[in-house]
Amino acid sequence: MKTVLGYLRPHAGRVAAGAAIKFTAAVLELILPLLLAEVIDELVPAGDTAAIWRTGGWMSLLALGAVGCNITANRMAAWVSMEMTRVLRQDLYRRIQGLSCTQADQFSPSSLVSRLTNDTYNVHQMFDKVQRGGIRAPMLVLGGLILTFLLEPSLALVQLAVSLLTFLTITLVTRRGIPHYTRAQAAVDTVVRILRENAAGVRVVKALACQVRERDRFDTANQAQRQAEAQAGQVMALANPITDLLLNAGLILVVLVGALRVNAGLMPPGQIVAFMTYFTLIQSATLGLSKVFVKVSKGAASARRIQEVLLAPEQQRQTAPLPAGGGFLGMDRVTFSYQGAKPDVEEASFLLRQGGMLGILGPTGSGKSTLTALLLRLYDADRGVVWVGGMDVKAQDRRALQSRFGVVFQSDDLIRGTVYENISFLRNLPRPAVGAAARTAQAWPFISQLPQGLDTPLDLGGANLSGGQRQRLLIARALADRPEILILDNADSALDYSTAAALRQALRRDFPCTTLVIISERVSAVREADCILVLENGRIDAQGCHDALMASCRRYQRMAKLQMGGDVG
Numbered sequence: 001m002k003t004v005l006g007y008l009r010p011h012a013g014r015v016a017a018g019a020a021i022k023f024t025a026a027v028l029e030l031i032l033p034l035l036l037a038e039v040i041d042e043l044v045p046a047g048d049t050a051a052i053w054r055t056g057g058w059m060s061l062l063a064l065g066a067v068g069c070n071i072t073a074n075r076m077a078a079w080v081s082m083e084m085t086r087v088l089r090q091d092l093y094r095r096i097q098g099l100s101c102t103q104a105d106q107f108s109p110s111s112l113v114s115r116l117t118n119d120t121y122n123v124h125q126m127f128d129k130v131q132r133g134g135i136r137a138p139m140l141v142l143g144g145l146i147l148t149f150l151l152e153p154s155l156a157l158v159q160l161a162v163s164l165l166t167f168l169t170i171t172l173v174t175r176r177g178i179p180h181y182t183r184a185q186a187a188v189d190t191v192v193r194i195l196r197e198n199a200a201g202v203r204v205v206k207a208l209a210c211q212v213r214e215r216d217r218f219d220t221a222n223q224a225q226r227q228a229e230a231q232a233g234q235v236m237a238l239a240n241p242i243t244d245l246l247l248n249a250g251l252i253l254v255v256l257v258g259a260l261r262v263n264a265g266l267m268p269p270g271q272i273v274a275f276m277t278y279f280t281l282i283q284s285a286t287l288g289l290s291k292v293f294v295k296v297s298k299g300a301a302s303a304r305r306i307q308e309v310l311l312a313p314e315q316q317r318q319t320a321p322l323p324a325g326g327g328f329l330g331m332d333r334v335t336f337s338y339q340g341a342k343p344d345v346e347e348a349s350f351l352l353r354q355g356g357m358l359g360i361l362g363p364t365g366s367g368k369s370t371l372t373a374l375l376l377r378l379y380d381a382d383r384g385v386v387w388v389g390g391m392d393v394k395a396q397d398r399r400a401l402q403s404r405f406g407v408v409f410q411s412d413d414l415i416r417g418t419v420y421e422n423i424s425f426l427r428n429l430p431r432p433a434v435g436a437a438a439r440t441a442q443a444w445p446f447i448s449q450l451p452q453g454l455d456t457p458l459d460l461g462g463a464n465l466s467g468g469q470r471q472r473l474l475i476a477r478a479l480a481d482r483p484e485i486l487i488l489d490n491a492d493s494a495l496d497y498s499t500a501a502a503l504r505q506a507l508r509r510d511f512p513c514t515t516l517v518i519i520s521e522r523v524s525a526v527r528e529a530d531c532i533l534v535l536e537n538g539r540i541d542a543q544g545c546h547d548a549l550m551a552s553c554r555r556y557q558r559m560a561k562l563q564m565g566g567d568v569g
């Protein structure tokens, strides 16, 4: 909470000015009933018309002054809470971008999204409500009670009792309602998730004829959401009628007790009117105050969640010396585990010269992608040293390090936009560079056949392209900025053999100085590599060039024979 509160500091002057204006408005509102009682009890019996007009004028001025002050202070409050939330959201976004993948995995992507959206919204609401009602409501309640106690203690006690009852009722009702709303919000999340999964996997759903099951899944989530909303609605439906009842009961009590005291000659009749006005003021302020409490409790919980991300520790930068003759890129006895249970990469060591090619082969789940994640410093190794450009990756600025790479991950997707926008990908690259990358990636033949060439719009995820066309665009995206190091993670899986061969040839021709890291299930994709790693269960089972592995590694020989028939020499 302290960290989030710090975002108010730059606006302290405005907040203080807003509070002073709200204070002034509350004082003006509290003076009005006193003047009203004076008109009824003194000026009307005295028949002093001029004084009645004068006091009426003052009352109008006070009422207008209070409205003006409240509008000004509310606008200031809205500005401050919007501005501080903007900066908070911006800092949170930057921090999320700076989180290591381990930290992002720990928070979970959906939780980070909800911290950035829902939680910042709750904090915004809290600051807005506190500034608007946090001064005015307690001032009106306290000031009203003090003035009424000075005027007539027995009536003031009636007001105090009813106000306390109102406050307790609203707080209890809202507290009971909040869990239902939280459940309703979670149910909405589930509905949205099912919708997104369904939209993304619409082809699979249709192909596997799962529409009915999907509909049932959606209906169940939809029903759960309706139920949670209904329960919340049932609880909250009590709030307004109960407060109306308490307000009316209180007014009746004030009038009754007041009338009895007036009849007994213990107080002037005008004070009943003043009391009724104070009572209405105090009741509405009490309601406002309970709403402030609700917003503060929700906002404080959200502020804690935001703070957890903002204060997530920076990654340590303990570097280790590189082994002698470390080369351009490599690892030395690297061990890494995603969740600390079992090593996902164990004792991995290899070297690669600049401009060289590293091939990585191995069964699914053997740690191939994890090796590239460590090179990119998406995760830090638990033990050992990883280096790129002859320097420990931990000693390098993560963004600068990552900008040296062009990468195609298995999970990459196209965005809604033109072919050019998909290849350039937010980098504003010149069109000739984009065209050249598309040629190397073997994408040009089909791009030139599209109705608007590079300017042809693509659907989200490239739904209007074939799998192989999508893959070639992704490769072009990785190449377009002429990276120093190129990582292709199974990027040829949807390409036919002759296109994959043409791609390899074009890569060597057009990017002779680029260091290549190629993960593939095909021996043909890596056979020209300077070094091929054969992985098994996170360990490097064997490494060497194609000929060396053919001579020494049975697993590699089997794969080569299986995939390339007799052509394995």
Ligand SMILES: Nc1ncnc2c1ncn2[C@@H]1O[C@H](COP(=O)(O)OP(=O)(O)OP(=O)(O)O)[C@@H](O)[C@H]1O
Residues within 6 Å of the ligand: 105, 338, 339, 344, 362, 363, 364, 365, 366, 367, 368, 369, 370, 371, 410
């Ligand atoms: N983000 C993650 N969190 C936890 N475990 C993970 C994560 N990513 C991968 N793993 C685990 O690490 C191990 C190695 O995964 P990795 O993706 O590196 O394998 P791979 O050889 O690239 O597999 P594939 O060929 O199927 O892509 C697997 O056991 C996998 O379950």
